[in-house]
Amino acid sequence: MIDPSDYQFATLAIHAGATPDPVTKARATPIYQTTSYVFDNTDHAAGLFGLQQFGNIYTRIGNPTQAVLEERIASLEGGTAALAVASGHAAQLLVFHTLMQPGDEFIAARQLYGGSINQFSHAFKSFGWNVRWAETRDPDSFRRQITGKTKAIFVESIANPGGIVTDIEAMASIAKEASVPLIVDNTLATPYLIRPIEWGADIVVHSATKFLGGHGTSIGGLSFDAGSFNWSATKRFPMLSEPLASYGGVKLHEQFGHMAFAIGCRVLGLRDLGPAISPFNAFMILTGIETLPLRMQRHCDNARAVAQTLSRHPRVAWVSYASLPNDPSYGLAQNYCPKGAGAVFTFGVKGGYDAGVRLVNRVKLFSHLANVGDTRSLIIHPASTTHRQLTDEQKASAGAGPEVVRVSIGIEDPADIIADLDMALAG
Numbered sequence: 250m251i252d253p254s255d256y257q258f259a260t261l262a263i264h265a266g267a268t269p270d271p272v273t274k275a276r277a278t279p280i281y282q283t284t285s286y287v288f289d290n291t292d293h294a295a296g297l298f299g300l301q302q303f304g305n306i307y308t309r310i311g312n313p314t315q316a317v318l319e320e321r322i323a324s325l326e327g328g329t330a331a332l333a334v335a336s337g338h339a340a341q342l343l344v345f346h347t348l349m350q351p352g353d354e355f356i357a358a359r360q361l362y363g364g365s366i367n368q369f370s371h372a373f374k375s376f377g378w379n380v381r382w383a384e385t386r387d388p389d390s391f392r393r394q395i396t397g398k399t400k401a402i403f404v405e406s407i408a409n410p411g412g413i414v415t416d417i418e419a420m421a422s423i424a425k426e427a428s429v430p431l432i433v434d435n436t437l438a439t440p441y442l443i444r445p446i447e448w449g450a451d452i453v454v455h456s457a458t459k460f461l462g463g464h465g466t467s468i469g470g471l472s473f474d475a476g477s478f479n480w481s482a483t484k485r486f487p488m489l490s491e492p493l494a495s496y497g498g499v500k501l502h503e504q505f506g507h508m509a510f511a512i513g514c515r516v517l518g519l520r521d522l523g524p525a526i527s528p529f530n531a532f533m534i535l536t537g538i539e540t541l542p543l544r545m546q547r548h549c550d551n552a553r554a555v556a557q558t559l560s561r562h563p564r565v566a567w568v569s570y571a572s573l574p575n576d577p578s579y580g581l582a583q584n585y586c587p588k589g590a591g592a593v594f595t596f597g598v599k600g601g602y603d604a605g606v607r608l609v610n611r612v613k614l615f616s617h618l619a620n621v622g623d624t625r626s627l628i629i630h631p632a633s634t635t636h637r638q639l640t641d642e643q644k645a646s647a648g649a650g651p652e653v654v655r656v657s658i659g660i661e662d663p664a665d666i667i668a669d670l671d672m673a674l675a676g
C-alpha cells in the first residue's frame with residue numbers, strides 16, 4: 250500500500266487505502282458482499298471480540314470494502330481513522346452518541362442543512378441531548394452559549410443552503426477555550442476545497458451521499474477525528490475515558506490513543522445502534538472519490554459562472570455565493586477555499602414565494618429534487634420543500650425565506666445550465 254505522505258491529493262483520491270486484492274489480484278477494490286468472516290480459531294475470535302486484535306467479525310461493525318473507503322477519506326482529510334456508515338445523519342448520530350450523556354448540551358450553527366436542524370431539534374432531544382443555537386457569521390455567539398454542560402460545537406464548513414463560509418479557526422479557538430471538540434460537517438466543501446482539521450477541527454463528518462459519491466446514486470456517511478483531542482483530561486467524555494462494561498472494562502482513550510474516537514463510534518455506536526453502510530454503497534462512494542478533484546473544480550467553475558450571470562439578471566433580487574467579490578463571505582472564502590466556494594448556493598427571485606415555485610416548475614435541464622452534489626444541476630425551493638417543517642423564523646435564519654431558490658450546479662456545459670435558468674426566469 251502507498252505511503253500517503255509521499256503523494257498529492259489527486260493521487261491519493263485514486264490510490265489511498267487500496268491494494269490489488271491479494272487472492273484474485275483484482276485491481277479495483279472488490280465489493281466484499283458478505284455478512285461475516287471466519288475465525289482462525291477460538292483464540293482469534295476471543296481477541297477480536299475483546300478489542301485486543303483488529304479484524305473482521307460481522308459487516309454491521311466493519312467490512313473490507315468499507316475499510317478502503319475509510320482509509321481513503323482519512324488520508325484526504327488528514328485524519329487519523331475514519332468510520333463509514335449508512336448516511337450522513339447516521340454519522341452525526343454516532344458522533345454525538347460517543348460524546349453525549351442524557352442532559353448534556355451542544356452548540357450548533359443555526360445555518361445548517363434542514364435535516365440536521367430537524368435531527369438536532371427533535372430526535373436528539375428525545376435522547377436528552379439538548380442543542381443551543383448560534384450564528385455562523387458571529388463566532389462570539391457560540392461563546393455566549395457555552396455552559397457547564399456543553400460537550401461539543403457543531404458547524405458546517407460551507408453552510409447549506411446559503412453557501413456561507415464558516416470561520417473554522419475562530420470556532421476552533423472557542424471550542425478549545427471550552428475544552429470541547431469542534432465538529433465540522435464538511436459535506437459541501439469536501440477535502441478538495443477545505444480540510445477542516447488543518448484549521449483546528451477535532452472531528453469531521455460528511456454526507457458522502459453528496460459530492461464524495463458525486464453521482465446521485467448512493468447514500469452514505471463518514472466521520473473521523475484529528476486524533477488530537479485529550480478525551481481523558483476531564484471526566485466529561487465517559488464513553489472514551491472510563492472503563493466500558495460492555496468490553497470487559499477497556500478504557501478506549503487509554504488503549505487506543507489518537508484513534509479512540511473513531512473506534513468508539515464503531516465499537517459502541519455502530520455495534521449497538523446499527524447503521525452500517527452496505528458494501529455496494531461503500532464501493533460506489535469509493536469510485537466517486539477517484540474523480541473528486543476533477544469534478545469539484547468543474548462544479549466550482551460552473552457555479553461561479555452561473556452566480557455571476559444571475560447576479561446581473563433583472564429577475565433576480567440577490568445571489569448568495571461566497572466566490573462573488575461583493576458577498577459577505579468573500580474574504581473567508583478567499584482564505585478557506587480559494588479554489589472555489591463549492592457548487593451549492595442560493596439566490597432570491599423577484600416576486601417571492603410564487604416566483605420561486607414558478608422557476609422550479611419551468612426549468613428543463615435542472616432536476617427539481619432534494620439533493621445536492623450530483624453531476625447534474627439540481628434546483629429546489631426550500632420554503633416549500635426541505636425547510637417546510639421549520640417555523641417562519643427558523644426558515645429565515647436558515648436562509649430559506651419565501652423568495653429563496655437553492656441550486657447545486659452540476660458539471661454539464663455551463664452555457665446549457667445558464668440557458669436553462671434564463672429560459673425559466675423569462676416571460
Ligand SMILES: *Cc1c(COP(=O)(O)O)cnc(C)c1O
Pocket residue numbers: 336337338339362364365405409434436437455456457458459468469470621
Ligand atoms: C445531506 C446532508 C446531510 C445528511 O446526509 P444524508 O446522507 O442525507 O443522511 C448532512 N449535512 C449536510 C450538509 C448535507 O448536505
